[in-house]
Amino acid sequence: RMMSGQVDLSRLAHDVADDLRKECPECNVEFAIEEGLVAQGDQRLLRVVLYNLISNAWKFSGKQSKPVIAFGSTRQGGKATYFVRDNGVGFDMKYADKLFGAFQRLHTMAEFPGTGIGLATVQRIVHRHGGRAWAEAEVGKGATFHFTL
Structure with missing residues (x-):
């Protein structure tokens, strides 16, 4: 069952960034997190969204000399679109439709480990x-992942 309430997405993004830094203290990843981003939704589930998007950005930008991961939003017609952007390996847009399929991978396990889900x-x-x-x-x-709620 989904719980709904006010969720501080900026706080969740900082929490995820802190968790990733603990896993890899020597990784020199810079985070640019927009403050004050609040949405309606299920906090537990939205943390999973941010964890997956930010840890993906971390994984695919880790080989850069200066990896930067940004979390922010744009507004159109009063509706917020959130994004996680990285300066990593990116991907060919012709595969974009495969990205969100379960177990679809654009890279080999040897290049970038992961479950594909x-x-x-x-x-x-x-x-x-x-x-x-x-x-x-x-x-x-690099890549930018957008989502609306």
Whole structure:
């Protein structure tokens, strides 16, 4: 059952960033987290969304000399669109439709470990909140994952 309330997404993003830093203190990843982002939703589920998107960004930008991960929002017509952006390996947009399928992987396990279910989980949770999720990227220039709630 989904619980709904006011969720401080900025706080959740900071929590996820702190968890990732603890796992890899020597990883020199810079975070740019927009403050004051609050949404209606299930805090536990939205933490899963942010954990999956931010840890993905961490994984795919870790090989950069100066990895930067941003979490923020844009507003259109009074509706917020949230994003997680990285300057990592990116991907070819022709595979964008595969990204959110369960067990779909664009990289080998040797290159980047993972289960292949993180983005499918993100999409399921975002849909349950009445929103949608999509991605934009360029090979070698990073990726941006967007979602609405």
